[in-house]
Amino acid sequence: MDHNASVSIRNLYKIFGANPVAALKRVRAGMSKADLMNEHRHVLGLSDINVEMKAGEITVIMGLSGSGKSTLIRHVNRLIEPTAGEILVNGENILDFGEARLRDLRRRQMSMVFQHFALLPHKTVLDNTGMARAVRGEDRAAYEQDARKWLDRVGLGGQESQYPHQLSGGMQQRVGISRALTSNAPIMLMDEAFSALDPLIRTDMQDLLLELQKELHKTIVFISHDLDEALKLADHLVILKDGIVVQQGEPQEILLNPNDPYIVDFISDINRARVLRVRSVMDTSPAEAPSTAGKVDADDTLESVIALSGGDTALSYEVHRDGAHVGFLNMKKLVRALVPMQAAENGM
């Protein structure tokens, strides 16, 4: 099976209403979402979306409710048909697919995890886990071993014969994840997968997902309305507002150089020390090598470096990645990076 599936979305528009094609012409001519709603009773769901979801990466699409993020993820497996645009999976436009090919794509290339779990209430945990494989026509013997393996992996070993309603929310979502993993599909779509869970369980699940991703390298599309979650998981972060991509890129980059007041607003509340990494604020080639107080890893958080320095801003550290020297970290610069407004002023 191809484990290097990529998804790219190009010039995607989605308009809800009686005559989306006519509305599309107006949008392309520059009509705004509000005008379209007031004058023509059409809802502009997504407008000119261009996103590259690279193979083996976690792409997080973040936005508040109504921003179109759930609509967007449903385009990737065509649960929703776009008004215009292209959706390429491994270079093929899936909008050209007929019913049979689309079904095959959903069965073999993609799996999905849902906000409200969407397990079959009349099937056991084991049957739910093997659902994707059973749908393909495999019999239980073919998938049972895999299903048990993944249930063990997500911490549900021994619960195989339970029914979903006997499990807590967090456990049900573990079933949801093991169902997606058992399908062996290279692309995983996660629609607010952790939003319905308690904060502590949510953190657990995020760690579980990162741990699994380290060895599986699936192409994951993750929807979230929670910035902390998005920053924690994302390799590539897409921020959506009113159906438009406001900014996308590496999360650290967005954090340090927000290009829109909306994002500045958004990121003003988060704990930057915990999210920012050494690699984002280090100097790769300073004029002169400073005297260093020690070594830190490029992927360490600023919080851990502050703890290491004991709060002394006069120090500098040598930055390493995989044992190789990559740059220097100045504590003064580190502290400046913690102030969001400064970054905002620079960026705008």
Add this chain to the structure above:
Amino acid sequence: MATYDFIFNGLGLRDWCDQDATTGPMSMADLLAGSGGGQAEKTMLQSLWELPFPSLDALNQACPAISRSRDLTRGLEESFLNVKDPLKVVLDPITQPLSWVLETALQIFTTTPWWVMLPLLLVLVWVASRSWALMGFVATALGFLLFVDHYTFAMQTMSIIFVCAFLCVVFGVPIGIAMSRSDTMQRISIPILDMLQTLPTFVYLIPLIFLFSVTEPKLYGIAIILYAIVPVIRLTDLGIRLVDKDVIEAAEAFGMTRHQKLVRVQIPLALPNIMAGVNQTIMMSLAMVVIASLVSAPGLGVLVLRGIRNLELGVGLMAGLGIVLLAVILDRVTKAALARVNAAASVPRH
């Protein structure tokens, strides 16, 4: 002079009106009034007070060429009688198996000795409900019917209900599924179901009596099925439409075909509603089987009918009690089965 003469005179249709007149007394009252001699002159105010609606009868008085309402009902009857024969050629062979099935079931239920039938029914109750208490109740109730010599009648009623309710499920569930899949189908079906449900039960019987001979079991079979099939159709449609949208979306996201979705998701999740429909269907079959005794359906209904016809109060009451017992048995057993289905697919979500 009739009230609406001026219309036809004004339109110059007088000749046409008088050309092919349908005359004759309108009703018995008219006939009597006619023999009573000419009517007294009325004042202007009185005639306005009694202004008739321009109905068929009133227009006929002014213009005899227009038909009267009694011609309408007669026309309805005649047109039905005209299509009756061709309709019968088609319907008779199609519905013939129903007669065979009903006859066979009656045969089996009434000729099997009570000491075989009783344990069989009790086993059925156990399979459906897994409840000793209910089994005890059914044993007592059937024992009572045996004791007062109403057992054969009760079994006749039971056999008709078994056949009709089974056929209702066989036809009703697929119709309900079709309705849940297509809004057009639902729009077409709902008025028909409404009509079947609200039409007075006796009105069903009238066209059926014309179509089939009263001695054929299929006559009452069709009447019972038409009346009792409604709830199972409605609740199948409703049950499938109520299936959690999230689960349906998951089924689609994992690439289920329409058929897989139906068999693996929709029907299992709609099962509690479908079972509730089956329970209603069985109860309605029982209600109809009593009325169907008017058209030669055997069973407890015959005794009730005898009670009414001959004013034999005791016979009527006793048969009524038997029907109540059957109703309670059927209701409790199907409800117990429903409760088991609900427990298996217990659905607290989110």
